[in-house]
Amino acid sequence: MSILLSVDGLDVTFDKHRVLADLSLNVEAGEILGIIGETGSGKTTLARAVVGLSPVRAGRITFDGTDLTALRGKARRAWRRTGQVQYVFQDPLRALDPQHTVARIVAEGLTVAGTLDRAAIDARVATALTQVGLDQSLAGRLPGQISGGQRQRVLLARAVALQPRLLLCDEPVSALDASNRNHVLRLLADLRDRSGVTVVVISHDLSSLAGIADRVAVLYGGRLVEQGPIERVLSEPRHPYTALLTASAPSVRREHPIPARALRPAPDHQPVAAFGPDACSYASRCPFATGRCTAAPATVEDTVQEAWSVACHHADEWRSRLVVGAR
Numbered sequence: 001m002s003i004l005l006s007v008d009g010l011d012v013t014f015d016k017h018r019v020l021a022d023l024s025l026n027v028e029a030g031e032i033l034g035i036i037g038e039t040g041s042g043k044t045t046l047a048r049a050v051v052g053l054s055p056v057r058a059g060r061i062t063f064d065g066t067d068l069t070a071l072r073g074k075a076r077r078a079w080r081r082t083g084q085v086q087y088v089f090q091d092p093l094r095a096l097d098p099q100h101t102v103a104r105i106v107a108e109g110l111t112v113a114g115t116l117d118r119a120a121i122d123a124r125v126a127t128a129l130t131q132v133g134l135d136q137s138l139a140g141r142l143p144g145q146i147s148g149g150q151r152q153r154v155l156l157a158r159a160v161a162l163q164p165r166l167l168l169c170d171e172p173v174s175a176l177d178a179s180n181r182n183h184v185l186r187l188l189a190d191l192r193d194r195s196g197v198t199v200v201v202i203s204h205d206l207s208s209l210a211g212i213a214d215r216v217a218v219l220y221g222g223r224l225v226e227q228g229p230i231e232r233v234l235s236e237p238r239h240p241y242t243a244l245l246t247a248s249a250p251s252v253r254r255e256h257p258i259p260a261r262a263l264r265p266a267p268d269h270q271p272v273a274a275f276g277p278d279a280c281s282y283a284s285r286c287p288f289a290t291g292r293c294t295a296a297p298a299t300v301e302d303t304v305q306e307a308w309s310v311a312c313h314h315a316d317e318w319r320s321r322l323v324v325g326a327r
């Protein structure tokens with residue numbers, strides 16, 4: 001497989017707060033990559049950086065050979081109009097203009113691009129609606145006149161109409177009930193299977209990624225802590241934070257289940273002493289952290305194993321320090 005998107009040493013800072021720290025990640029063409037992490041870990045900031053909406057302080061984002069971080073002004077606008085990368089916003093209600101019909105919303109990107117005539121745009125809109133499983137009869141409705149699940153599909157249709165090569169979906173199912181959630185997740189997998197589009201799905205809920213993603217990347221405190229094939233990462237996590245995530249998701253099958261309580265610091269745990277900007281982002285919460293973790297995070301490359309990498313100095317031995325049943 002070839003690499004479609006490459007993020008290299010990305011730093012994003014808001015008001016002196018380092019939201020993404022030296023983050024490197026590849027997305028392979030045709031895969032579904034899940035990005036998981038708790039609220040505030042930087043998932044949305046990462047996706048927005050890819051489409052030029054986060055202020056990149058350092059690092060590089062390359063899409064199929066084009067350095068997106070180097071694009072400015074006219075060049076950036078021209079790149080955007082190609083529609084190759086589509087970011088599907090987190091909140092359908094806020095992302096959809098309440099005054100515009102479904103058809104107009106789905107046509108938006110095509111109209112802005114200005115490369116197709118009216119008839120061709122209408123045909124693309126009809127195809128996009130079908131692709132996301134929406135009936136053509138909804139085309140004349142307003143966002144307020146359709147359900148939450150349908151609104152989520154409209155957002156997807158708007159992106160799909162541009163025939164993107166990469167879809168970045170930010171929490172596509174968090175606002176949906178269980179049955180709609182499964183439908184939308186299956187839809188993403190179908191889109192990938194049929195059109196070959198590469199998909200990145202951002203979620204704070206591991207169970208929703210488990211069924212569809214090929215690989216998973218785990219963020220904590222703006223750093224990538226682990227990435228690899230989702231089945232293997234979930235069944236035998238190598239970073240203590242990933243282990244805690246999987247232990248807290250009952251639907252995820254694990255090879256050697258560890259109770260969540262064994263992965264949380266004990267009440268008498270002394271967090272590792274003062275650490276600087278280069279410390280492992282999980283050090284203050286990690287029951288296995290030592291002085292090494294406060295000096296610098298293990299670089300992901302340190303411990304690469306079959307496209308599975310973990311940024312933890314203790315990846316190979318923290319399990320031997322587990323005190324299961326002691327608390």
Ligand SMILES: Nc1ncnc2c1ncn2[C@@H]1O[C@H](COP(=O)(O)OP(=O)(O)OP(=O)(O)O)[C@@H](O)[C@H]1O
Binds near residue numbers: 043045
């Ligand atoms: N425009 C901004 N200005 C200032 N701080 C911001 C801005 N955008 C994000 N942040 C901060 O960056 C951090 C990461 O936010 P981000 O939305 O990327 O996290 P997330 O993992 O996507 O969380 P969620 O699951 O809640 O969406 C948070 O502390 C947030 O407050």
